[in-house]
Amino acid sequence: MHILEDPSELSERAQDFLRRTARRERPSRFGLPIELWRVRDRSGELVPAPMELIIRCEGFLQKFGGLRYEVRHSWDVDGERNETARGWEYAHYGLQTAAWQDPRGAWYFEWIGEHVSKPCRDLIHTDGSVGTDVDGGSPYLPVAPSILHLIESHALTDTIAAWKPWPMDSLAVPAIELLDGLVEVPEASWGSSRWRLSDTVAVKDYDSWDHENPRRRTLVWSRGAAGHRHVRAVLDGWRLHDRSDAASLGGTAS
Numbered sequence: 001m002h003i004l005e006d007p008s009e010l011s012e013r014a015q016d017f018l019r020r021t022a023r024r025e026r027p028s029r030f031g032l033p034i035e036l037w038r039v040r041d042r043s044g045e046l047v048p049a050p051m052e053l054i055i056r057c058e059g060f061l062q063k064f065g066g067l068r069y070e071v072r073h074s075w076d077v078d079g080e081r082n083e084t085a086r087g088w089e090y091a092h093y094g095l096q097t098a099a100w101q102d103p104r105g106a107w108y109f110e111w112i113g114e115h116v117s118k119p120c121r122d123l124i125h126t127d128g129s130v131g132t133d134v135d136g137g138s139p140y141l142p143v144a145p146s147i148l149h150l151i152e153s154h155a156l157t158d159t160i161a162a163w164k165p166w167p168m169d170s171l172a173v174p175a176i177e178l179l180d181g182l183v184e185v186p187e188a189s190w191g192s193s194r195w196r197l198s199d200t201v202a203v204k205d206y207d208s209w210d211h212e213n214p215r216r217r218t219l220v221w222s223r224g225a226a227g228h229r230h231v232r233a234v235l236d237g238w239r240l241h242d243r244s245d246a247a248s249l250g251g252t253a254s
Contacts, residue, residue: 003063009148010155011187017155018069027065027091034058039099039107053099053107056126057092060111064090064147071154072161075219081165087115088154090147100140108140120209134209141209145190152188156195160202163221166231173218175238176203179230200227 004024007015030037034057037049049057067090074083089112099109106126113122123131123140130144144150168176182196182203189195193206204219222231 001063002065003067003151011152013159014152014155014187017158018151021158022067022069025066025068027061028094030094032095037095037097039109042101042105049099050107052126053109056107056124056128057097057109060090060124060147061092066091069154072158074161074163074165074221076165076167079167083161088113089115102140132209143192143209149188149190152185153193153195156185156188156197156202157204160221160223163202163223164228166220166222166235168218168220172235172238175234176218176220178234178238179203181230198227200224201230 002024003010004018004022007018010018034054035048037054037057038046039049039053041047068087070085070087072083072085074081076082091112092109093112097109097111099107101107102125108123108125108131110121110123119135120132121136123133124147125131125140125142128146129142130147130150131140131142133139134141144153179201181198182201183198185195185197193204196203196205200223202221206217206219208215208217220231222228
């Protein structure tokens with residue numbers, strides 16, 4: 001059954017997000033029986049699509065095919081709040097859909113995904129995960145354990161888009177661990193991306209896709225006077241502590 005007909009696997013937040021923003025359009029079809037789909041194996045030879053790949057692709061189409069929505073994002077630039085919306089389309093490319101084998105012999109295929117200029121592809125693996133190839137030619141990189149996790153993260157991103165985003169530098173990141181009252185959101189989190197939330201503060205930690213300079217990034221939002229005071233108090237206290245440590249080291253050195 002399509003996700004818009006039965007969204008019960010999703011949290012109330014994600015269900016509300018889909019009710020507010022999602023629509024279902026006619027998805028692309030293969031045009032010919034999917035059994036005629038041809039893909040290239042690891043040796044580059046054109047072969048009939050294996051059954052596990054066909055099953056995953058058909059399952060994707062049945063449950064999510066034609067789903068479209070926009071996700072609002074907000075961030076801080078030099079103290080100014082910025083917001084944009086990015087569209088997502090859950091569809092493949094019919095018989096033109098490309099697929100690849102990973103080193104273990106399993107398969108993944110491309111789908112339309114996010115409507116934004118990018119060098120990478122949006123991919124779905126036969127193990128159910130969602131991934132990318134970073135630059136259009138790199139090996140498969142999982143970015144979410146399932147499509148449901150991806151939708152949950154989108155719902156949370158959209159929900160807090162109207163909140164105040166905070167500028168975060170490398171010195172401020174350790175202070176965020178001092179924020180109390182935050183609870184991890186498991187349905188929207190996984191190893192490379194973690195959401196923590198309270199009624200007034202949201203924190204997202206995630207890994208960059210840069211293989212040459214891998215690092216963990218942190219984003220913070222707050223709402224209402226109480227949330228703003230909470231974040232500001234922690235950041236100001238940390239920076240004061242950091243300056244005190246620097247002064248102490250300077251005094252010792254002199």
